[in-house]
Amino acid sequence: MNPLSATPRTALGRLPERSSADRAVLYEILDAALICHLGVVIDGSPRVIPTGYGRLDDTLYLHGSSGAASLRHGPSRDVCVTVTHLDGIVVARSLFHHSINYRSAIVYGTPSVLTGDEKLTGLRAITEQLAPGQWDTARRPTRKELAATTVLALPLAEASVKIRRGPPGDDAEDLALDAWAGVVPVRQTFAAPIPDPTLRPGIEAPPHITSRTRS
Amino acid sequence: MNPLSATPRTALGRLPERSSADRAVLYEILDAALICHLGVVIDGSPRVIPTGYGRLDDTLYLHGSSGAASLRHGPSRDVCVTVTHLDGIVVARSLFHHSINYRSAIVYGTPSVLTGDEKLTGLRAITEQLAPGQWDTARRPTRKELAATTVLALPLAEASVKIRRGPPGDDAEDLALDAWAGVVPVRQTFAAPIPDPTLRPGIEAPPHITSRTRS
Numbered sequence: 001m002n003p004l005s006a007t008p009r010t011a012l013g014r015l016p017e018r019s020s021a022d023r024a025v026l027y028e029i030l031d032a033a034l035i036c037h038l039g040v041v042i043d044g045s046p047r048v049i050p051t052g053y054g055r056l057d058d059t060l061y062l063h064g065s066s067g068a069a070s071l072r073h074g075p076s077r078d079v080c081v082t083v084t085h086l087d088g089i090v091v092a093r094s095l096f097h098h099s100i101n102y103r104s105a106i107v108y109g110t111p112s113v114l115t116g117d118e119k120l121t122g123l124r125a126i127t128e129q130l131a132p133g134q135w136d137t138a139r140r141p142t143r144k145e146l147a148a149t150t151v152l153a154l155p156l157a158e159a160s161v162k163i164r165r166g167p168p169g170d171d172a173e174d175l176a177l178d179a180w181a182g183v184v185p186v187r188q189t190f191a192a193p194i195p196d197p198t199l200r201p202g203i204e205a206p207p208h209i210t211s212r213t214r215s
Numbered sequence: 216m217n218p219l220s221a222t223p224r225t226a227l228g229r230l231p232e233r234s235s236a237d238r239a240v241l242y243e244i245l246d247a248a249l250i251c252h253l254g255v256v257i258d259g260s261p262r263v264i265p266t267g268y269g270r271l272d273d274t275l276y277l278h279g280s281s282g283a284a285s286l287r288h289g290p291s292r293d294v295c296v297t298v299t300h301l302d303g304i305v306v307a308r309s310l311f312h313h314s315i316n317y318r319s320a321i322v323y324g325t326p327s328v329l330t331g332d333e334k335l336t337g338l339r340a341i342t343e344q345l346a347p348g349q350w351d352t353a354r355r356p357t358r359k360e361l362a363a364t365t366v367l368a369l370p371l372a373e374a375s376v377k378i379r380r381g382p383p384g385d386d387a388e389d390l391a392l393d394a395w396a397g398v399v400p401v402r403q404t405f406a407a408p409i410p411d412p413t414l415r416p417g418i419e420a421p422p423h424i425t426s427r428t429r430s
Contacts, residue, residue: 039254096356131304139311188301209397
């Protein structure tokens with residue numbers, strides 16, 4: 001796999017030791033999250049919205065209602081997609097060295113609007129990111145539903161990865177202080193599935209749903 | 216409390232039933248999260264970065280290294296701060312109605328750079344958001360550390376709240392399908408604190424740290 005090459009936007013001015021040029025790490029971060037934060041510029045102002053996404057090879061897929069302002073302004077214009085895993089609260093002896101442990105990926109680019117089979121490929125990737133196994137279980141979209149949905153493809157051509165892990169980085173002279181220091185790990189977990197109140201009796205949650213809670 | 220009044224940026228074109236104009240709901244969403252996603256425009260392109268923040272009354276506080284590009288471009292320019300809680304994966308009988316349950320707040324505005332006592336007030340709010348109880352426990356910042364940190368204040372004047380909760384919204388004609396439908400709840404949890412390897416023997420994690428894991 002090609003390494004991630006730095007551009008003026010992705011080159012990290014600060015704390016370059018926290019960056020990774022490894023494309024496999026980028027994939028790991030993208031594949032493990034459920035939502036991203038999509039940044040667009042509308043009338044000169046930034047707008048950041050949480051939304052679902054998917055990845056297949058070197059393409060990131062986004063979707064939304066065909067009427068959504070964020071997507072109307074997105075195609076053929078620059079967007080920024082950020083995916084963040086919050087892994088821990090870094091508690092230091094000094095307030096200055098308090099921090100967070102995290103893994104984040106930032107992707108820049110100009111998305112294109114997909115049609116036909118490519119649109120279905122994108123929708124499948126987005127569905128399987130959020131709810132693996134559902135593409136082959138739930139009812140596929142009708143022509144009308146497809147028309148109501150815009151699917152965008154963003155090449156993973158300009159991206160950066162930033163990771164902080166491990167204990168706090170207190171100054172040597174602070175190690176003698178009486179204050180506790182360490183990390184409080186933060187986890188994202190799944191609780192037991194809640195059936196839809198209108199679910200017909202006798203329909204159990206399938207293994208691809210129940211297995212998430214155990215993971 | 217004043218309700219949140221709509222502006223062209225905060226008025227929700229789509230799914231207005233998911234919005235809330237209740238300022239107390241805005242506070243709840245902001246106070247319950249650990250990080251936000253900060254959007255800025257740099258050379259015409261959007262940039263979205265995960266970062267810590269804090270809130271006190273109607274002010275949102277942000278901070279970062281005085282050298283960070285996102286903050287150099289932030290003051291006296293528009294920013295967008297988005298806070299998102301992912302609450303569940305909404306599994307529908309149709310792919311079209313798959314969704315996420317979430318609570319999100321989006322704040323727009325032009326931040327100002329704080330100095331003196333206001334800067335300390337902002338730092339305290341940011342610290343207490345991430346690690347409540349640490350402001351009175353850890354070593355306070357030195358003059359040099361303060362100089363290395365930029366603290367911004369963003370008024371909670373232009374903000375919107377969007378919430379989705381509850382079961383999937385399948386079409387009536389799909390209720391007869393055999394597919395399972397419901398919600399997989401998503402939770403953010405804390406694991407047992409991991410002491411810093413250089414922690415001096417005999418220093419136990421204080422209650423304000425250990426209590427998080429139990430919550």
